[in-house]
Amino acid sequence: MMQLPNNVTIKEVGPRDGLQNEKTVIATPDKIEWINRLSRTGVRHIEITSFVNPKWIPPLADSLEVATGIARVEGVTYSALVPNMRGMEGFLKANLDEVAVFMSATETHNQKNINKSIDETFPVLKEVIDAALQNGKRVRGYVSTVFGCPYEGRTDVKQALYVSQKLLDLGIHELSLGDTIGVANPVQVQQVLEVFLREIPADRLAMHFHDTRGMALANVLASLQMGLTTFDGALGGLGGCPYAPGASGNVATDDLVHMLHGMGVATGIDEAALVASAQFMQDKIGRPLPSHTLQTVNAC
Structure with missing residues (x-):
C-alpha cells in the first residue's frame, strides 16, 4: 500500500486564476457572493483577485471593490496576485492577508x-516582497511552466530550480510549482520533485496542475x-x-x-x-463547467 498523508491543504485559486481568462464578465456582487460562499466551505486559503493593470486582465478590473467587499471569515487566508509596486498600493488599501508574486521558469513565457x-523580473518582485514583509504580510510565489512551455517545449529542471530558489531567497514562504499548459505526467512530476526536494523542503512547496490532457489528478x-501536501x-x-495558448483549466477543486476524501485523506472541506x-x-458563467463532479450533478 502506498503511503498517503492524513491531511492535505487545498488552496482555492478560482476567483483569480479561474476567472482571469473568462470571456463572460462576472458582476462584482456575484464575485463577492462566490468568495463568501467559498469562505463557508471549509477552504482555508482563497486567492480572490489580482491587482494588475486592468488593460492586461480586464475580467479582474474590479479587484479593489471585490477585496473590500467580501465578508472575511476567521481562519481563512485571503490573498491576491501583486505584479509590481503599483499593484501593491491596491493590495495595501484592501489589507488582505497574503501577497502572491509570479514569474515563469522559461524566458519566452x-x-x-x-x-x-x-x-x-527579480528586482521588480524584490520590491513587492520587501514591501509585503515590511507590512507584516506573508508572500507566496508562483513559478509557471515548470514542466513545459508553449514556446520552448520541455522545461529544464535546473532552470526551474534556479528561478524557484531565487524567489525563496527573496523571502517568499511558499512556492507553487505550475504545470501551466498541462503537459506533465506522473513520472515527470516525480522526476522533477526528486530534484527539487534535494534543495527545498516539501512543506515549502505546493503543486499547481492544469488538466489540459486529463493528467491533473494523476x-x-x-x-x-x-x-x-499542498495543492492549488x-x-x-x-x-x-x-499567455499559454491551449492551456485549459486548473484541476477542479471539487474533483x-x-x-x-475517497482515499481517506482529510481536507477540512x-x-x-x-x-x-x-x-x-x-x-453565473452560463455554461457547464468542466469538472467531473459537476458533470455528474448536471446529469441528475
Whole structure:
C-alpha cells in the first residue's frame, strides 16, 4: 500500500486564476457572493483577485471593490496576485492577508507574461516582497511552466530550480510549482520533485496542475507519493493562462476533494457546500463547467 498523508491543504485559486481568462464578465456582487460562499466551505486559503493593470486582465478590473467587499471569515487566508509596486498600493488599501508574486521558469513565457526577462523580473518582485514583509504580510510565489512551455517545449529542471530558489531567497514562504499548459505526467512530476526536494523542503512547496490532457489528478497522486501536501485548485475546473495558448483549466477543486476524501485523506472541506458553490458560479458563467463532479450533478 502506498503511503498517503492524513491531511492535505487545498488552496482555492478560482476567483483569480479561474476567472482571469473568462470571456463572460462576472458582476462584482456575484464575485463577492462566490468568495463568501467559498469562505463557508471549509477552504482555508482563497486567492480572490489580482491587482494588475486592468488593460492586461480586464475580467479582474474590479479587484479593489471585490477585496473590500467580501465578508472575511476567521481562519481563512485571503490573498491576491501583486505584479509590481503599483499593484501593491491596491493590495495595501484592501489589507488582505497574503501577497502572491509570479514569474515563469522559461524566458519566452516570462517575456509574454510579464514583458521582462527572468533576470529583469527579480528586482521588480524584490520590491513587492520587501514591501509585503515590511507590512507584516506573508508572500507566496508562483513559478509557471515548470514542466513545459508553449514556446520552448520541455522545461529544464535546473532552470526551474534556479528561478524557484531565487524567489525563496527573496523571502517568499511558499512556492507553487505550475504545470501551466498541462503537459506533465506522473513520472515527470516525480522526476522533477526528486530534484527539487534535494534543495527545498516539501512543506515549502505546493503543486499547481492544469488538466489540459486529463493528467491533473494523476499528477496530484504522484506528488502525494513524494510527500507533497499542498495543492492549488479552481472550483469547477475554471482557469487557463492568457499567455499559454491551449492551456485549459486548473484541476477542479471539487474533483480533487472528492478523490482525496475517497482515499481517506482529510481536507477540512465540506464537499456538498463546495459543489453548491461551484453550481453558483456555473450559473453565473452560463455554461457547464468542466469538472467531473459537476458533470455528474448536471446529469441528475
